[in-house]
Structures are given as structure tokens and as C-alpha cells.
Amino acid sequence: MVEHAFEEHLAPNQYYDRQFDIEAAKILPGEYYVTRRDMLIVTVLGSCVSACIRDRVSGIGGMNHFMLPESGTENGDPLSSSARYGTYAMEMLINQLIKLGAKRPNLEAKVFGGGNVMRHFTVHNIGERNADFALEYLKTEKIRVVAQDLVGIYPRKVYFFPKTGKVLIKRLRNIHNNTIFEREKEYSSRLQVTPIAGDVELF
Amino acid sequence: MPKSILTVDDSASIRQMVSFTLKGAGYEVVEAVDGEDGLQKAKTKAFNLILSDQNMPRLDGLGLIKSLRAMPQYKMVPILMLTTESSDAMKAQGRAAGATGWLVKPFDPQKLLEVVKKVIG
Numbered sequence: 246m247v248e249h250a251f252e253e254h255l256a257p258n259q260y261y262d263r264q265f266d267i268e269a270a271k272i273l274p275g276e277y278y279v280t281r282r283d284m285l286i287v288t289v290l291g292s293c294v295s296a297c298i299r300d301r302v303s304g305i306g307g308m309n310h311f312m313l314p315e316s317g318t319e320n321g322d323p324l325s326s327s328a329r330y331g332t333y334a335m336e337m338l339i340n341q342l343i344k345l346g347a348k349r350p351n352l353e354a355k356v357f358g359g360g361n362v363m364r365h366f367t368v369h370n371i372g373e374r375n376a377d378f379a380l381e382y383l384k385t386e387k388i389r390v391v392a393q394d395l396v397g398i399y400p401r402k403v404y405f406f407p408k409t410g411k412v413l414i415k416r417l418r419n420i421h422n423n424t425i426f427e428r429e430k431e432y433s434s435r436l437q438v439t440p441i442a443g444d445v446e447l448f
Numbered sequence: 449m450p451k452s453i454l455t456v457d458d459s460a461s462i463r464q465m466v467s468f469t470l471k472g473a474g475y476e477v478v479e480a481v482d483g484e485d486g487l488q489k490a491k492t493k494a495f496n497l498i499l500s501d502q503n504m505p506r507l508d509g510l511g512l513i514k515s516l517r518a519m520p521q522y523k524m525v526p527i528l529m530l531t532t533e534s535s536d537a538m539k540a541q542g543r544a545a546g547a548t549g550w551l552v553k554p555f556d557p558q559k560l561l562e563v564v565k566k567v568i569g
Contacts, residue, residue, distance in 0.1 A: 249568065323464065348505070441556070446550045447563065
């Protein structure tokens with residue numbers, strides 16, 4: 246089994262959140278988390294986008310955190326590396342939900358992020374591209390979008406409670422350090438140098 | 449006559465991308481939305497190749513392979529898996545069920561066409 250830089254990972258960071266008095270998982274760019282338990286999933290978004298998807302009957306839910314690889318020449322190409330990576334990031338989340346017992350027809354989504362917060366990206370509308378992709382993907386998959394808070398100029402902190410579907414958004418007007426920008430930048434450069442292609446094996 | 453391929457995936461986005469890739473190379477493509485739908489469609493026509501996802505409602509990819517391999521007309525037909533599952537354990541299960549090959553997502557159109565050409569020409 247070969248590790249690739251594009252691979253999405255189950256978020257490894259779990260902690261007890263004292264503010265909400267609940268078990269929590271924190272996800273970073275390129276990660277996702279899915280649970281059937283009553284807990285909190287947290288992330289901080291700059292230009293990245295997060296889909297919070299849950300089965301509205303069983304309460305099984307999860308969240309991803311991704312951006313499309315930056316590319317100036319592939320707009321409109323249905324097979325571009327951007328489209329293929331975005332589809333992959335969404336499918337990793339949905340597959341994990343289905344494995345835990347969620348039913349596709351019961352899925353509903355809330356979508357956040359895609360802020361125009363990064364100055365060092367050459368594609369200026371990177372946040373908007375990410376937001377547009379997520380909405381378009383969910384439309385194609387016929388997964389209903391029940392809430393969204395997208396684009397704009399502020400980074401966001403997202404608190405998702407999959408059991409109830411509740412989401413709290415904190416718009417971060419004052420950023421005290423560059424951590425989120427640096428993480429997104431590092432994630433973006435990781436995606437850029439990796440061919441978006443999984444392994445092939447003939448038996 | 450163009451060779452015909454049955455592509456089975458519960459994701460409409462993946463079905464669109466795979467169909468676009470294969471039709472562009474001259475293959476005839478029929479889509480199915482899960483393993484059960486795939487199995488029914490496989491009975492209506494003699495496909496030259498089946499390309500299937502693993503995680504799907506109703507009947508998953510491994511279940512589909514086992515059902516197809518039990519049918520005389522699909523004993524020898526190549527079946528490729530196209531899935532987010534990348535573990536050696538899953539690949540081994542696929543191989544044991546009778547899969548011809550295993551492609552891990554995100555799929556690369558070029559690689560997909562190379563493999564398809566290799567197994568059915």
C-alpha cells in the first residue's frame with residue numbers, strides 16, 4: 246500500500262471540549278471525520294470548504310475539509326485534476342457515512358467556507374471555486390443543501406453537532422497568528438506537486 | 449461494433465466522469481446506480497467489461513462480483529474495481545471474489561483507458 250500526498254485521512258485529533266461539555270474531533274485541511282455518536286466536529290476554514298453531511302433519520306454525520314488543487318487552465322474540463330480531487334474528497338466522506346450505516350436518500354448537507362482570505366494564491370477566486378464545486382457536486386448527487394455560509398472575506402470556525410445537525414459559525418474577524426493560512430498554503434502546495442491518480446493493480 | 453462497458457457506481461459524479469472518459473475513447477457505456485441495478489443490467493446484455501465501485505447501497509462491489517462470477521456468461525468477462533478502498537486486505541478480498549484488477553480513486557482518465565485497453569482491447 247503506497248501513501249500519496251493527496252490521500253484524505255480520518256482526523257486523528259480528538260479531545261474533550263469543555264466549552265460545550267462534549268467529546269470533540271478537530272479536523273485539518275485534507276482530513277475528514279465521521280461518527281454515529283453524540284459529539285462535536287470542529288474546523289477552521291480560510292479558503293477551504295467543508296461539507297457537513299448527515300443522515301437526518303439516524304443522526305450519523307461527518308465533515309470534510311478540502312480545497313481544489315490550484316490550476317489556471319482546466320476550467321470547465323469535467324476530468325480536470327481539480328474536479329477529480331474534489332469528487333474524491335467528497336466521496337471519502339460519503340462512503341464513510343454509508344459504511345457506518347447512513348442511507349444515501351436520507352443525507353442532507355450544510356456547506357461552509359470558501360472565503361477570499363488568501364493573498365498568496367495566484368488564482369484569486371480560489372475560495373469561490375471551492376464553494377461552487379461543493380454546491381455543484383451536491384446538486385449532481387441529489388444531496389439537499391439545508392444551510393450554507395460561503396465566500397466573503399472572513400475565515401470561519403465551524404462547530405458541527407452531527408447528532409442534531411446543529412452548526413455554529415464563528416466569523417474570525419481578528420486573527421492573532423498565521424496558522425490557518427500556513428496550513429492551507431502547505432496543503433495547497435502538497436496538492437499541486439502530486440498527480441491526482443490512485444494506484445492500479447491487475448491481478 | 450464498439451465494445452460495451454457497464455459502469456456501476458452510486459455516485460452520479462463518478463458515473464459522469466467514467467462515461468465521459470470511456471465514450472470519448474469509442475466504447476459504448478451503460479450506467480448502473482448500485483450493485484443490484486448493475487446485476488439486473490448485466491443480465492440484459494453481454495457486456496465486454498464491468499467496472500464497479502465497492503461501497504454502494506443494496507449490493508456492494510464484492511457482492512456484485514460474486515453474483516456475476518456465478519453466472520455462466522460472466523465467468524470469464526473482465527471485472528475491474530474502481531474504489532476509494534486502497535487497503536491490501538480489500539484488494540485481496542476483491543481478488544478472491546474474482547476481480548480482474550483494482551483501481552484506486554481518485555481515478556486518472558489516462559490510466560483507466562490504459563487498463564481497459566489492456567483487458568479488452
